[in-house]
Amino acid sequence: MDERPKANLNAIAELKNTTDDAIAPYMESLGFKQSHLLTDVRLGLGFVACAIAAATFYYDYTLGFEKTKGYTVYAVVAYFVLNTILTVWIWWIEGNTVYLGKKGDVTIKFESSSKKYTPIYELRIVTTRGKEAPKTAEVQNPYSGWFDQLGFFVPKPFHAFITNSVPLLAKNEPEAVGSVAKSKKAKA
Incomplete structure (x- = not known):
């Protein structure tokens, strides 16, 4: 073969x-x-964004939406910012x-x-x-x-x-x- x-x-x-x-x-x-710098940065940004989403889900699930909605707004903004940075990294830095x-x-x-x-x-x-x-x-x-x-x-x-x-x-x-x-x- x-x-x-x-x-x-x-x-x-x-x-x-x-x-x-x-x-x-x-x-x-x-x-x-x-x-592996380019790949490491991409993986790091993606991992942090996923960690934010997972933590937000966990706290929302355990404490309820009313107690966590203030934190959820910050988490959504942080997730959006990280994914924007990730997109810029992939398209313009890594290319x-x-x-x-x-x-x-x-x-x-x-x-x-x-x-x-x-x-x-x-x-x-x-x-x-x-x-x-x-x-x-x-x-x-x-x-x-x-x-x-x-x-x-x-x-x-x-x-x-x-x-x-x-x-x-x-x-x-x-x-x-x-x-x-x-x-x-x-x-x-």
Whole structure:
């Protein structure tokens, strides 16, 4: 039985999610340590909002509505504020980020996207070394570059795509020969 991830070749979201999931293990194999800060903040905000809702329910259930309605107003406002912050965090701070990692003084962030009905994987990679200005690369490649005809994920071409997309990685990975990435633009 094949243990490689498999995706429906007709489902762009499934292809994207399977590809996104392959970034972290590859970066770990290169010695990068993934930061879970974005996910931790999202989980923390959601947990606090749920705790407020649960506490409000408990006090309302045990003491009755008349005794707790003043607190309920504050709880509803706090819940609304936390969920607004959570929405802002997800849409504008976290955005399309699928990986954030660090190795030594190098920080790397991957943001991915795919347009509806277009089987092209778009990747925005931001690398920062020490106090240097961040370098951004925007690359794209069809999913057929790393999925076989049955929908199984083939890691080697994807790893070459990532390595060739990040000049910092290409210097350290001599086996990355030839670019499978088609750069739209690279900003220094």
